[in-house]
């Protein structure tokens with residue numbers, strides 16, 4: 001009984017001391033973080049800049065000769081116009097849109113490289129050929145659909161293909 005009491009006293013003492021120590025550390029940690037953590041955050045350049053941006057006045061006054069600090073549109077902020085896709089070249093258009101008929105002479109189409117078939121057509125003049133290719137053409141040999149059916153092609157691209165077909169067929 002005596003020893004138990006002694007043990008109990010000792011035990012309580014140790015537990016009490018530990019509890020007080022833990023509390024002390026906790027309070028100390030709170031105090032230190034109070035004085036450091038937040039201050040560091042508030043002093044941080046990023047935080048300061050964010051605050052400055054939030055409380056920035058809506059308008060700013062510049063006196064003549066004063067340097068402007070506001071973000072005037074610069075080369076970086078002005079978006080570049082979308083680059084216009086370059087027109088396809090004659091061979092590119094021919095291979096994707098004209099070859100199907102003009103490669104083998106489907107439906108009466110004059111075959112690429114056949115000078116005899118092309119000579120009377122070329123004699124009409126390149127502008128007429130381009131016009132027929134762009135708008136479509138019903139001839140005695142067959143029907144040439146407008147742009148070869150590829151309405152997604154630009155007039156310029158179809159004209160490129162006609163130039164290519166004519167140079168290849170002389």
Ligand code: HEC
Pocket residue numbers: 093094097098099100101102106107108109110121124128129130132133137138139140141142143144145147148149150158161162
């Ligand atoms: C569906 C088949 C077909 C496709 C695809 C086609 N053509 Fe033709 N094309 C013809 C036919 C058929 C003729 C002949 C019409 C005639 O003279 O009776 C012809 C004729 C032509 C002529 C001669 C017109 C004239 O006045 O003599 C040109 C130039 C021509 N095509 C260009 C093209 C180009 C460029 C393409 C591709 C963008 C193309 N064709 C795609 C069927 C086609």
